[in-house]
Amino acid sequence: xxxxxxxxxxxxxxxxxxxxxxxxxxxxxxxxxxxxxxxxxxxxxxxxxxxxxxxxxxxxxxxxxxxxxxxxxxxxxxxxxxxxxxxxxxxxxxxxxxxxxxxxxxxxxxxxxxxxxxxxxxxxxxxxxxxxxxxxxxxxxxxxxxxxxxxxxxxxxxxxxxxxxxxxxxxxxxxxxxxxxxxx
Ligand code: AMP
Numbered sequence: 636x637x638x639x640x641x642x643x644x645x646x647x648x649x650x651x652x653x654x655x656x657x658x659x660x661x662x663x664x665x666x667x668x669x670x671x672x673x674x675x676x677x678x679x680x681x682x683x684x685x686x687x688x689x690x691x692x693x694x695x696x697x698x699x700x701x702x703x704x705x706x707x708x709x710x711x712x713x714x715x716x717x718x719x720x721x722x723x724x725x726x727x728x729x730x731x732x733x734x735x736x737x738x739x740x741x742x743x744x745x746x747x748x749x750x751x752x753x754x755x756x757x758x759x760x761x762x763x764x765x766x767x768x769x770x771x772x773x774x775x776x777x778x779x780x781x782x783x784x785x786x787x788x789x790x791x792x793x794x795x796x797x798x799x800x801x802x803x804x805x806x807x808x809x810x811x812x813x814x815x816x817x818x819x
Contacts, residue, residue: 659814700722704731704735745798800812
């Protein structure tokens, strides 16, 4: 049973690593970004509401995200554990998650922060070529990360759950570091 939260700036490799660990530990990978992109693709009501924020690199309002995560974490496959990627993105989302888990007597086991220098992040995002991976949106997402998401690191540091991992290595090396933390 592993419950894991992935922090780290956009482009740090959270999604890639979360996917690998999800297979390895047989636990679902829950990416709010993936869920939102799917909703946009299907043009659901959620997708229609979220799209303009995502295109601008802004955070989607909490009211759209919190119900979504509560719903997802109530699915039976999460009983084995989970990997959250892209959530929580601000301190109020982190506080919401903490309360939600407390209600069912749970907490995250680890919070992993993948550290990668800005110039590497920008390079990686430009190479990825997602719709929101253009120069302007990338710099807005990094700005939002610093303003709103970086404080989440301290939230978990205070709770002694935070582990910092160097994300500026090749893919296999980062996976090994993450596995070492998860198996500790
Ligand atoms: P990601 O794939 O995690 O980089 O997310 C892509 C975009 O989806 C972000 O730039 C936000 O617009 C939106 N998004 C994803 N997760 C969240 C979240 N937890 N809170 C608010 N917006 C989010």
